[in-house]
Amino acid sequence: MVSPSPSQLSASSKRVNFELITLGDELLLGLTANGHLTFVGQELRKRGTQLSRNVTISDDIESITAQFRESWARADVVITTGGLGPTCDDRTREVIAEALGQKLVFDPAIEAAMLERFKSFGRRMTDNNLKQAYRFADGEVIPNAHGTAPGLWYAADGKVLVMLPGPPNELQPMLTEQVLPKLAALGLLTEGEVYVQLRTAGIGESALETRLQPIFQAHAGRLNVAFCAHQGQVDCRLSSASADLSADDVQAIAEKCAKLLGENFMGFGHDSLAKHCADMLRAAEATLAVAETATGGMLASAFTDICGATKFFAGGSVCYSNQSKMQLLDVPEDILMQHGAVSAENAVAMAAGAAEKLGADYGLAITGFAGPCGGTNENPIGTMFVALYTPVGVWSKRLRYPGRRDAVNRRAVNAALDWLRRELVRARDSEAALPRAIDLDA
Numbered sequence: 001m002v003s004p005s006p007s008q009l010s011a012s013s014k015r016v017n018f019e020l021i022t023l024g025d026e027l028l029l030g031l032t033a034n035g036h037l038t039f040v041g042q043e044l045r046k047r048g049t050q051l052s053r054n055v056t057i058s059d060d061i062e063s064i065t066a067q068f069r070e071s072w073a074r075a076d077v078v079i080t081t082g083g084l085g086p087t088c089d090d091r092t093r094e095v096i097a098e099a100l101g102q103k104l105v106f107d108p109a110i111e112a113a114m115l116e117r118f119k120s121f122g123r124r125m126t127d128n129n130l131k132q133a134y135r136f137a138d139g140e141v142i143p144n145a146h147g148t149a150p151g152l153w154y155a156a157d158g159k160v161l162v163m164l165p166g167p168p169n170e171l172q173p174m175l176t177e178q179v180l181p182k183l184a185a186l187g188l189l190t191e192g193e194v195y196v197q198l199r200t201a202g203i204g205e206s207a208l209e210t211r212l213q214p215i216f217q218a219h220a221g222r223l224n225v226a227f228c229a230h231q232g233q234v235d236c237r238l239s240s241a242s243a244d245l246s247a248d249d250v251q252a253i254a255e256k257c258a259k260l261l262g263e264n265f266m267g268f269g270h271d272s273l274a275k276h277c278a279d280m281l282r283a284a285e286a287t288l289a290v291a292e293t294a295t296g297g298m299l300a301s302a303f304t305d306i307c308g309a310t311k312f313f314a315g316g317s318v319c320y321s322n323q324s325k326m327q328l329l330d331v332p333e334d335i336l337m338q339h340g341a342v343s344a345e346n347a348v349a350m351a352a353g354a355a356e357k358l359g360a361d362y363g364l365a366i367t368g369f370a371g372p373c374g375g376t377n378e379n380p381i382g383t384m385f386v387a388l389y390t391p392v393g394v395w396s397k398r399l400r401y402p403g404r405r406d407a408v409n410r411r412a413v414n415a416a417l418d419w420l421r422r423e424l425v426r427a428r429d430s431e432a433a434l435p436r437a438i439d440l441d442a
Contacts, residue, residue, distance in 0.1 A: 329353030
């Protein structure tokens with residue numbers, strides 16, 4: 001069992017004040033979730049610091065001016081998101097330039113990059129896009145490989161301003177690939193992650209802490225411990241709280257925790273349940289097929305989101321009607337008539353049918369009443385059946401979750417993935433324990 005090696009496990013002694021300003025009326029109206037706070041906060045946390053504050057404001061000039069001046073006076077690093085595009089409501093660049101007393105200058109290199117991008121799509125660039133080609137006279141450009149609006153970097157008086165576009169597919173790689181390395185080079189962040197993260201599944205947050213408490217107690221005062229619970233998963237982050245605990249020491253403690261947790265330990269780092277399953281399927285040269293009803297493709301999507309899924313993922317079916325279950329998965333009609341679509345028997349038939357139809361080694365199926373409609377006295381809303389087909393047998397589990405439809409579906413998917421993960425771990429360990437043949441001619 002090998003953990004990743006963080007380059008540094010203790011942050012700088014100087015606390016750097018980071019503030020995030022997220023701009024956009026769509027955020028305040030609830031039309032778009034503020035995913036920038038989540039992403040930026042996570043990435044800074046990995047590098048040993050955290051946001052001091054996040055403020056979401058509208059696109060009007062007065063709001064931008066007032067909030068930027070306040071944040072610029074308080075913070076060492078100010079990050080803004082949004083308002084760098086070509087339309088009339090994109091005014092962040094111009095307003096902040098005026099607040100800083102910075103002249104905006106036209107940059108032909110930005111114009112050339114935009115023209116090339118439009119050309120690659122076979123489209124003509126309209127004139128209003130040219131407003132994106134202006135930068136601060138004393139600033140730098142942060143190239144945008146996934147859009148037309150570049151980011152802007154400005155440093156003065158020991159402070160740094162980072163301005164990023166709003167679309168997540170543009171902002172996220174710009175932050176991780178360009179901005180964070182520049183901030184680390186200035187000593188404002190650590191070069192690598194400051195903690196070791198253990199990912200667990202199938203054990204609750206309180207039970208996890210109780211299980212690991214003897215190890216933590218042995219390093220009281222020297223070890224920082226933090227937990228983060230997800231639906232069906234809990235992360236535990238370990239870092240040094242004192243100078244006498246080295247990176248190797250923290251990794252060694254993490255290894256002890258992993259060994260103690262057994263199958264509840266998923267892995268080190270940030271990989272998802274599906275990614276861990278994918279890695280083991282690849283290593284075993286095995287394939288998987290899935291079948292779903294209530295989850296509507298969420299299970300299949302968990303695997304197709306992984307690059308190279310064709311190496312292990314045979315495919316999946318979303319079968320809502322009984323007719324589709326019979327046609328696509330060969331579910332016997334008498335099972336559906338006798339036991340119903342939400343039953344252990346149907347889940348087993350779906351998992352076996354998916355694997356057999358697609359020639360896969362493993363089959364995973366989910367059926368249930370996610371709500372808010374449906375349900376019976378025997379199987380009320382929140383009842384989900386998960387089935388797993390393997391080379392040595394097929395089984396089902398009955399699960400019951402409270403909550404909204406999306407939460408019930410997500411928890412069912414995570415439960416199915418965790419069951420598959422555990423079965424793959426057992427199969428791998430059983431294979432490793434088999435005696436190896438001896439080549440007498442060697």
